[in-house]
Structures are given as C-alpha cells and as structure tokens.
Amino acid sequence: MEDMYQQYKDIVDFRLIYIKEAHASDSRRPVKYAKEKGITEHDDYKERCVTAELFFQEQSLTIPCLVDHMDDSVNDAFKAWPDRVFVVRKDGRLAVAASRGPWGFEPALLEAKDWLQHYKKTGKEPELPGDAADAGKEQRIKPKSNKETSDKSKDK
Amino acid sequence: MNVKSSLVACLIGTLIVSSLVAQNRQQRRGQRNVRDDGGLKVGQLAPTFELKSLDGKESFDLKSLRGNKPVLLFFGSYT
Numbered sequence: 001m002e003d004m005y006q007q008y009k010d011i012v013d014f015r016l017i018y019i020k021e022a023h024a025s026d027s028r029r030p031v032k033y034a035k036e037k038g039i040t041e042h043d044d045y046k047e048r049c050v051t052a053e054l055f056f057q058e059q060s061l062t063i064p065c066l067v068d069h070m071d072d073s074v075n076d077a078f079k080a081w082p083d084r085v086f087v088v089r090k091d092g093r094l095a096v097a098a099s100r101g102p103w104g105f106e107p108a109l110l111e112a113k114d115w116l117q118h119y120k121k122t123g124k125e126p127e128l129p130g131d132a133a134d135a136g137k138e139q140r141i142k143p144k145s146n147k148e149t150s151d152k153s154k155d156k
Numbered sequence: 157m158n159v160k161s162s163l164v165a166c167l168i169g170t171l172i173v174s175s176l177v178a179q180n181r182q183q184r185r186g187q188r189n190v191r192d193d194g195g196l197k198v199g200q201l202a203p204t205f206e207l208k209s210l211d212g213k214e215s216f217d218l219k220s221l222r223g224n225k226p227v228l229l230f231f232g233s234y235t
Contacts (some may be wrong), residue, residue: 006230011225012227012228013226014230016229016232017229018210018233021234023235034235049210051234052233054234055234057215063181065208066210067162067207067209069207077205078202078203078229083233084230084231085233086228087229088226089226090224090226092201092204092219093201093202094197094200096198097195097197097200099195100161118205121228129199132197133197136200137201138204139201140203140205141205
C-alpha cells in the first residue's frame with residue numbers, strides 16, 4: 001500500500017479508512033498478535049484512533065488516514081469489513097470495487113495498480129467496462145449518532 | 157510403450173499443464189474480481205461521506221474531490 005501511495009500520490013488522492021478490527025483479542029476469532037499487543041474491539045472513537053496510530057507507527061505508513069465513525073456507517077455503506085480497496089473516478093463512479101479481503105484484497109490491489117498505471121501512462125482514466133453498473137442514485141452517508149465520539153461502552 | 161516414451165509423455169504433459177496454469181493466472185489478473193457479495197459494483201456512484209483524519213486536523217469529504225482527482229480508498233484495521 002505504502003509503495004503504491006508513494007508511486008502515485010501526485011496524480012491520485014489516497015486515503016486509508018481505519019475501521020473496526022477484524023480479529024481483536026476479545027473477538028470470536030482473535031489473532032495471536034492482537035493478544036500480544038492488547039488490541040481489543042474499540043469501545044470508543046479515541047480507542048479506535050489510538051489503535052490506528054499504533055498500526056501506522058509499526059507499519060511505517062504515511063498514507064493519509066481517516067477514522068470511521070463508531071457506528072461503522074462508512075464501513076457498512078461500502079461493505080468493506082475486514083478490508084477492501086476501491087478506486088473512485090473523478091466523476092464519482094467506482095472504477096475498482098473488487099471483493100473484500102482477506103482473499104479479495106491482493107487481487108484488488110493488483111487491479112487498482114493496473115488502473116493507476118494506465119492513468120499515469122495515458123493521463124486518462126480507463127473506460128468503464130461494458131457491463132458496468134449504472135451510476136444509480138447518489139448516497140450520502142450520515143452517521144447514526146451526531147457525536148463522532150459515540151461511546152459503545154455506554155450501551156453496555 | 158517403453159519407459160523412455162512414458163517419461164517424455166509425462167514431461168510434455170507437465171509442460172502443457174504448467175503453461176495452462178500460468179495462462180489462467182495471467183487471465184485472472186486482468187479480470188475484475190466479480191464475486192457478488194451484494195456490495196458496490198463497478199460503475200456505481202461511490203457513497204459520499206465525511207470523516208475526520210487520524211490527526212484530527214482534516215475533515216475529508218469525498219464529494220469535494222469530484223472532478224478533481226481520482227481517489228483510492230483502502231479500508232482496513234490492524235488485525
């Protein structure tokens with residue numbers, strides 16, 4: 001991801017959207033390092049930001065990062081969990097919307113890279129395929145709660 | 157069929173299979189991953205949203221970039 005960002009950041013806007021954990025230590029399917037690093041499911045927005053910060057430091061990432069609302073509204077709208085890649089054209093339509101990870105993530109990165117290479121080489125966005133879906137209605141995601149720092153622990 | 161002929165036949169068969177596998181991989185790379193999980197599809201308008209940056213300094217609105225630059229979105233977490 002970081003390599004792709006460094007290579008194409010001048011012509012494409014990159015954002016990493018940090019969402020809810022896939023395998024937190026207190027989830028049904030924890031991974032070993034989640035327990036070692038004490039990564040639990042986020043109780044509040046601050047905790048989500050702290051975990052994202054840890055991730056960025058350990059992976060030495062510089063991609064601009066956004067943090068999803070605690071109601072997971074952006075994640076839900078994009079059906080992104082656990083991980084997913086999208087390329088959004090200048091007209092707002094999706095150019096790459098491959099299957100989500102874990103199995104779909106690497107192929108999606110390759111697809112995105114092919115798209116970026118074409119765009120960089122020609123200066124033009126690749127045409128949408130003939131069987132592309134219609135643009136459809138514009139959807140504006142609004143968080144269910146007014147507070148970005150909505151606290152899940154309050155519901156416990 | 158003697159041993160030598162059998163070995164040659166096996167070798168040729170292996171080469172053919174390897175070639176087909178390599179071709180298939182190359183084709184799959186060029187293909188869009190079309191598994192339908194009910195999610196967003198190529199061609200659809202991406203939902204627009206507004207999110208804060210990790211450092212809290214920026215409020216990013218996807219719609220504001222329309223007409224300016226393409227956007228690549230990675231969704232993920234540490235685990």
